[in-house]
Every structure is written in structure tokens, then in C-alpha cells.
Amino acid sequence: MSADPPGGCRAVAVWGIGVAVYFVAITYRTSLGVAGLDAAERFHINASALSTFSILQLLVYAGMQIPVGLLVDRLGPKKVLTLGVVLYTVGQFGFALSSSYAMALGSRALLGCGDAMTFITVLRLGSRWFPARRGPMIAQVAALVGMAGNLISTLILARFLHSFGWTPTFAASAVGGIVVLIVLLLFLKDHPEGFEPPPSSAGHTGAGFVRRQIADAWREPGTRLGMWVHFTTQFPAMVFLLLWGLPFLVEAQGLPRGTAGELLTLVVLSNMVVGLVFGQIIARHHAARTPLALGTVGATALMWGLVLAWPADHAPMGLLVVLCTVLGACGPASMIGFDFARPANPPERQGTASGIVNMGGFTASMTTLLAIGVLLDATGDNYRIAFASIFVLEALGVAQILRLRRRAARRERERLVVSRVEAVHVPA
Numbered sequence: 443m444s445a446d447p448p449g450g451c452r453a454v455a456v457w458g459i460g461v462a463v464y465f466v467a468i469t470y471r472t473s474l475g476v477a478g479l480d481a482a483e484r485f486h487i488n489a490s491a492l493s494t495f496s497i498l499q500l501l502v503y504a505g506m507q508i509p510v511g512l513l514v515d516r517l518g519p520k521k522v523l524t525l526g527v528v529l530y531t532v533g534q535f536g537f538a539l540s541s542s543y544a545m546a547l548g549s550r551a552l553l554g555c556g557d558a559m560t561f562i563t564v565l566r567l568g569s570r571w572f573p574a575r576r577g578p579m580i581a582q583v584a585a586l587v588g589m590a591g592n593l594i595s596t597l598i599l600a601r602f603l604h605s606f607g608w609t610p611t612f613a614a615s616a617v618g619g620i621v622v623l624i625v626l627l628l629f630l631k632d633h634p635e636g637f638e639p640p641p642s643s644a645g646h647t648g649a650g651f652v653r654r655q656i657a658d659a660w661r662e663p664g665t666r667l668g669m670w671v672h673f674t675t676q677f678p679a680m681v682f683l684l685l686w687g688l689p690f691l692v693e694a695q696g697l698p699r700g701t702a703g704e705l706l707t708l709v710v711l712s713n714m715v716v717g718l719v720f721g722q723i724i725a726r727h728h729a730a731r732t733p734l735a736l737g738t739v740g741a742t743a744l745m746w747g748l749v750l751a752w753p754a755d756h757a758p759m760g761l762l763v764v765l766c767t768v769l770g771a772c773g774p775a776s777m778i779g780f781d782f783a784r785p786a787n788p789p790e791r792q793g794t795a796s797g798i799v800n801m802g803g804f805t806a807s808m809t810t811l812l813a814i815g816v817l818l819d820a821t822g823d824n825y826r827i828a829f830a831s832i833f834v835l836e837a838l839g840v841a842q843i844l845r846l847r848r849r850a851a852r853r854e855r856e857r858l859v860v861s862r863v864e865a866v867h868v869p870a
Contacts, residue, residue, distance in 0.1 A: 511797025530556025664786025674839025712770020
């Protein structure tokens with residue numbers, strides 16, 4: 443039996459169900475990005491309290507990554523995705539019905555818990571259904587389809603919110619979770635026939651095994667490098683789309699809400715295009731991973747620097763368009779983190795390693811969301827000072843990437859040499 447899954451049309455269909463689950467999760471995750479001003483009015487809260495919605499959601503998300511990775515390695519994708527759909531659907535319904543700030547916070551926390559169970563589980567599902575060489579493209583396409591969920595938020599949810607109000611809009615969106623749950627239960631399979639993962643042995647249970655899984659994954663320089671790449675590249679766009687983009691464009695740049703929504707849509711469309719380009723480049727030129735990641739960070743820092751330092755009160759529309767186009771590269775660049783962790787870990791540890799990597803960007807996003815909210819309240823809504831916090835985290839992340847990149851590359855070359863020797867010297 444071949445060790446590599448064959449892929450094919452059935453793999454695409456099954457994996458597509460998992461991607462649909464992720465698509466709905468992204469729709470729910472980013473729904474607050476177009477409803478931030480409405481939420482502030484509905485719950486009578488200031489900028490710091492508003493940012494707490496997204497911070498709590500991301501705190502739960504980031505904290506769940508390693509446990510979810512362990513669950514995926516242990517239980518398989520179907521069970522974890524099922525639990526995730528149930529949690530984020532209940533969370534979205536709860537958010538629709540929330541009449542108090544506390545109830546809304548609890549609903550976003552529940553939604554974050556369910557959301558946390560989607561992406562790395564979809565990556566694991568892809569690795570069980572497709573050959574390893576398809577890994578970079580599979581990750582980018584999954585992220586691309588997920589970003590399409592952002593389009594639902596920026597194009598459709600925003601209009602529904604304006605036309606029908608808070609409760610009908612969020613309650614109607616929660617129906618999507620019920621639909622994907624039914625499809626998931628009926629049709630999703632963990633792996634192709636004949637490619638079952640090896641059964642867990644007695645030593646693969648208990649707290650000792652969990653500690654070994656985490657320690658072994660963290661010990662690999664490729665895992666740590668992947669986490670810092672994800673940390674440094676993802677958060678500028680995540681913060682913009684998740685909460686602060688619309689207020690920044692409307693209140694700081696003086697744009698109408700419709701125009702601001704179009705710029706948020708541009709971020710998503712740019713993400714989808716760049717994701718396909720990055721996936722193709724990395725699949726053909728593995729050495730391009732670090733230059734692409736660092737290039738994205740440099741371009742993002744440059745554009746934010748120009749916008750925030752612009753001498754007039756409002757930056758010109760052309761500059762804002764370029765900023766949003768560049769922010770679209772942040773999501774695809776963050777996927778490069780998984781391409782560092784994947785070859786550094788064996789199949790039975792992929793979920794755990796992916797969870798560690800995925801913590802990076804969401805930890806940075808959570809930190810920046812809090813910093814912006816606190817700085818806005820402290821400075822009387824000075825967006826220039828608040829958004830300058832982005833540069834601090836980018837500098838930290840770049841320093842860590844530069845520190846780890848050579849060690850990870852050396853370790854990856856050693857693994858490649860060993861695998862080639864083992865492939866040639868097969869015992870009779």
C-alpha cells in the first residue's frame with residue numbers, strides 16, 4: 443500500500459465539506475467587523491469594551507489550538523469538526539439574541555471555541571486525503587475559501603444588518619451552521635479506504651503523552667519558526683477585518699460606510715488572489731517561503747507607515763487602496779508558517795504542530811486588538827497612535843524569524859537527507 447493518499451475527485455469532495463465548515467466559521471468570526479459601530483450603540487460601550495468582544499473570542503481561539511491539535515491527532519477530523527460546528531452555531535444564535543453586554547461576550551467566547559476547531563482540522567483532513575506535495579496549495583486554497591466567508595460579512599451581512607436589524611441578521615446567518623452540520627454528519631469521512639492511520643497504542647494516552655506531543659513538536663525549530671511567521675504576518679489584516687478597519691476608515695479617514703465596506707472587500711479579494719499565487723510559488727520553489735513572509739511584513743509596515751504619517755488629516759484614496767491590497771497578502775503569508783511546521787513533524791504530530799503555529803497569529807491579533815482599544819480611549823480616539831502598535835509586534839516577530847530561520851533550514855535538510863537514504867536502502 444502507498445503511504446501517500448491518492449487525492450482525486452472524491453478527496454476534493456470530502457475535503458470540500460471540511461472547507462465549507464471553515465467558510466461558515468470565518469463568516470461568523472468576521473461578522474463583528476461590519477457590526478462594530480452597531481454593537482457599540484446596542485450595548486452602550488466604549489472602544490476598549492468593544493475590542494473585548496474580539497479579544498475574548500481570539501483568546502479562546504488561541505488557547506484552544508494545542509488542545510484541538512491533540513484532539514484531531516487522537517479522535518480524527520470528523521468528530522472535532524462536528525463539535526466545532528455545534529459550538530459556533532450556538533454561539534452565533536446566542537449573539538443574535540443577546541440583549542446585554544455580558545450575554546454577548548459569552549456568545550462570542552462560545553463562537554471562538556467552535557471556530558478554533560475548524561482550520562487545523564481542515565488541514566489535517568487535507569493531509570489524509572491528498573499527497574504531501576499538495577500540502578502548500580491545499581493550505582492556501584482552504585484559506586482562500588475561508589476568506590470568501592469574509593465577503594459574506596462585508597457584502598451581505600452588512601446590508602442585512604442595515605435593512606433588517608441585529609437579531610434577524612445574526613439569527614439568519616446562524617442557519618448556515620445547521621446546514622453544514624447536516625452535510626458533515628452525512629458525508630464526511632476521516633480518510634480514504636485503505637489509508638487508515640495506525641491505531642493508538644497504550645502509550646499514546648494520558649497526560650504524559652500529551653506533554654510529549656507538545657514538547658516534541660515545540661522542540662522542532664520548524665514548528666517555532668512557523669509560529670513566528672504566523673504571528674508576524676497574519677495580525678495586521680486580521681485586526682483590520684475583525685474589528686478596527688471599519689472604524690478607522692469611517693472615523694479617522696472620513697469615508698462613508700459604503701466606501702469603507704468596499705475597501706474591506708478589497709482586502710478579501712486581494713487575499714484570495716495572492717493566496718493562489720503564493721501557493722503556486724511555494725509548491726515549486728520551497729526556498730521562497732522566508733522571502734515571501736519577510737517581504738509581506740516589510741510591505742505591510744511600509745504602507746501603514748505612509749498612511750499613519752500622512753501630513754493631512756486624511757490619507758488619499760489611492761494610498762488607502764494600496765494599503766488594503768497589501769493587507770490582502772497577510773493571510774496567504776501566514777499560511778507559510780504551516781509549510782515550515784509540516785516537514786518538521788511526523789504525521790501523528792501534525793495536528794499538535796499546526797495548533798502551535800496557529801496560536802501565533804491569533805495571539806498577535808488579540809494583543810493588537812487590546813492595544814488599539816486601550817490607546818484609542820487613552821488618546822481621545824487618536825488612530826495614528828493606536829495603530830502604531832502594529833510596528834512593535836512586527837519588529838518582535840521579524841527578530842524571531844531571523845533568529846530561527848537558519849536552524850530550521852538546517853534541520854529540514856537533515857531530515858530530507860535521512861528520508862532519501864531510507865528510501866534507497868530498503869531492506870529486502
